[in-house]
Each structure stands twice: as C-alpha cells, then as structure tokens.
Amino acid sequence: MSASGTAAAGQVEQMLxxxxxxxYDAYEALLGALAAPSAGRLWMLLWHGRAGSPDAQYGxxxxxxxxYVPCVTSAQELSASGWxxxxxxxxxLEVANALYPDHHGLWLNPHAPGxxxxxxxxxxxxxxxxxxxxxxxxxxxxxxxxxxxQFYALLAQNAHRTPAVRALRxxxxxxxxxxxxxxxxxxxxxxxxxxxxxxxxxxxxxxxAVPEGLAVSxxxxxxxxxxxxxWMRANARPFYDRDAHxxxxxxxxxxxxxxx
Numbered sequence: 001m002s003a004s005g006t007a008a009a010g011q012v013e014q015m016l017x018x019x020x021x022x023x024y025d026a027y028e029a030l031l032g033a034l035a036a037p038s039a040g041r042l043w044m045l046l047w048h049g050r051a052g053s054p055d056a057q058y059g060x061x062x063x064x065x066x067x068y069v070p071c072v073t074s075a076q077e078l079s080a081s082g083w084x085x086x087x088x089x090x091x092x093l094e095v096a097n098a099l100y101p102d103h104h105g106l107w108l109n110p111h112a113p114g115x116x117x118x119x120x121x122x123x124x125x126x127x128x129x130x131x132x133x134x135x136x137x138x139x140x141x142x143x144x145x146x147x148x149x150q151f152y153a154l155l156a157q158n159a160h161r162t163p164a165v166r167a168l169r170x171x172x173x174x175x176x177x178x179x180x181x182x183x184x185x186x187x188x189x190x191x192x193x194x195x196x197x198x199x200x201x202x203x204x205x206x207x208x209a210v211p212e213g214l215a216v217s218x219x220x221x222x223x224x225x226x227x228x229x230x231w232m233r234a235n236a237r238p239f240y241d242r243d244a245h246x247x248x249x250x251x252x253x254x255x256x257x258x259x260x
Contacts, residue, residue, distance in 0.1 A: 008154050012040065012073050012092075016108060024176045028136055031119070035127045040092030041077050042106070043046045051088035061107060068107040068118055069099060078245040081111040096124035100225065125225050137177035141231045144172040144182055151209040155184070155202075156240040163200045164188050164195035169221065173228055181215035185232040191222070 015030040034040040036189035049056035058069045078087060095106065100121040109116040124133040152170075159165040184203075188195055188200045203218060210216055219228045238244075 011036075012042075012108075013077075016073060016117060024136065027117075028131070028177060030117070030124055031127060031131055034092040034096075034119070035131060037041040037091065037093065039091055041237040042068070042073060042092050042095060042108075043075065043087050044071045044090050044095065045081075045083055045089060046086035050086040056086070056088070060104075061110065063118055066105060066120060067103065067119075068105045070110045071095075072109050072111070076110055077112070081109070093127060096127045100124035100128065108248075110178070112171045122225075122227055135173055135181075135228075136177040137227065138176055139227055140174040141228065141235075142172050142174075143236065144170055146214065147181065148171070148182075148209070148211060148214065151206065151211075152239055153210075154209045155206040158202045158206050158240070159240050162198050164190065164198050165202065165240075166242055167221075168240040169236040169238050171228055171232050171236055173217075179215060181217050183217050183219050183228050183232075185219050185221045185229060185236065187238070191220075 012030070012033045015026065015033045018026040019030055020026065034042075045059045047057050047059040061068050061070055072081055072083070072087075092106075099106065103121045105118055105120040107116055107118045120137075122137055126136075127225060155168065159168055165186065166189050167187040169187070171183045171185070172180060173183050174180040188199060188201060207216060219226055219232070221229050221233065223229045
C-alpha cells in the first residue's frame with residue numbers, strides 16, 4: 001500500500017476514533033472523510049468469491065432490524081479482524097452508491113472494541129448526493145408551526161399556473177446539525193427538462209413572499225430514498241392539489257349527481 005493510501009486510511013480511522021454517542025459533529029466529520037476520494041478507501045469483506053470474480057458477494061449483518069455490509073478501514077484492521085476469506089479495496093463513494101438504493105448501510109470495523117460504527121443507508125445516500133446538499137440526521141419532522149399564509153397562497157396560485165405540478169406538501173425539518181427549514185414537497189406529473197424548468201421558475205416567482213430569515217428547500221415527492229419525502233407522503237396532506245381542484249364539489253358531503 002502506498003504512503004498516500006496509508007495516510008488516507010489514517011484519516012478515516014482518526015475520525016472513527018472520535019465518534020461516540022451524541023457526538024454528531026464527529027460523526028459528520030467521519031462521513032466527510034468517507035466521501036473524500038483521497039481518503040474513503042474501505043476493505044470490503046467478501047463472504048463468497050474473490051475480488052473481481054463474478055460470484056463475489058459482500059458479507060451482511062443486521063442491527064436493530066436494519067441491514068449493513070461489514071468492512072474494515074485499513075490493512076492493519078483487516079489483520080486484526082482475523083478475517084480469513086476474500087476482500088476487495090474499494091472507494092467508499094462507489095460502495096455507498098451501490099448499497100443505499102437497496103437500503104443497506106456500512107458497518108465499519110465490527111471487530112473493534114465496542115463493536116465499531118454503523119453508517120445507515122440514508123447517510124450513504126448523503127455521501128453520494130453531497131453532504132452539504134442533504135440534511136444531517138436523525139431528523140425531527142413535523143407539520144410547520146410557522147405562519148406564512150402569503151407564501152402558501154402565492155405558491156399555490158403559481159402552482160395552478162404550472163401544468164407540471166400535481167400537488168404540493170410541506171414539512172418542518174430540524175436536522176441534528178444546522179438550522180431548521182421549511183420543506184416544500186413537489187409532486188409533478190413528469191420530470192422532463194421542460195417540466196423541471198417550469199417548476200424551478202414557479203419556486204423563484206414565489207420565494208419573494210418568504211419572510212426574511214426563513215430557509216426554504218424543495219423535495220421531490222417521487223424520490224423513494226428521501227426521508228423528508230417519505231415522511232410527507234405518510235403524514236402531510238397537500239395544501240395544493242390540482243386533482244382536487246378539478247373535481248366538482250358535491251352538496252353537503254354527498255357526491256355530485258350524474259348529469260347534474
């Protein structure tokens with residue numbers, strides 16, 4: 001292993017040693033080290049096959065009902081683990097991209113005193129998408145308590161003029177690190193370039209009604225891996241719904257009379 005590779009492994013291990021319960025800042029630093037191309041090299045433990053072979057298969061473990069793939073952070077840790085089967089050295093970014101869509105996380109150095117550190121699939125997704133582009137979990141999600149009726153009204157008005165938009169939802173997001181913000185869930189009929197540009201224009205025309213100091217972010221409701229979108233699907237009713245606007249209203253709760 002080269003000197004640069006040894007230094008890279010050392011950076012991950014240095015961050016790993018600082019992680020402890022409640023130290024979310026240290027955990028974020030570990031994620032940053034894993035995301036760095038020069039630092040995030042991992043020794044992936046193969047349960048079957050050899051590195052590069054078609055039948056190569058990572059090991060797996062389950063913790064609290066969640067799936068993880070075990071790995072070690074250096075050749076020294078590999079030796080200390082006593083692992084006698086195959087392994088392959090892979091960039092953490094590449095591994096994260098392969099694992100998170102199947103809801104598998106990474107477990108670093110499970111042989112170490114204390115059992116090592118688990119990185120859930122949601123954080124692997126953050127590594128792939130960019131740590132600065134995704135909120136740091138665990139997230140506290142709730143209905144927004146802040147009153148911004150002018151913004152909601154203008155956004156709904158502009159959404160009605162944007163044919164690509166099916167519905168809009170909202171949530172109040174409090175990351176474990178960083179400021180809380182208002183998330184707007186965008187449910188669209190299609191994701192063509194023209195549709196995406198029309199939705200971007202809709203948001204830019206509406207943010208002028210946002211009070212100063214209030215951060216607003218958008219979330220694609222079609223994203224099956226975004227925790228904010230998943231929460232809004234389960235818990236937030238749309239504050240704008242094109243289909244509901246299109247349905248004729250019945251009388252006193254009764255459905256409309258056919259032909260009436």
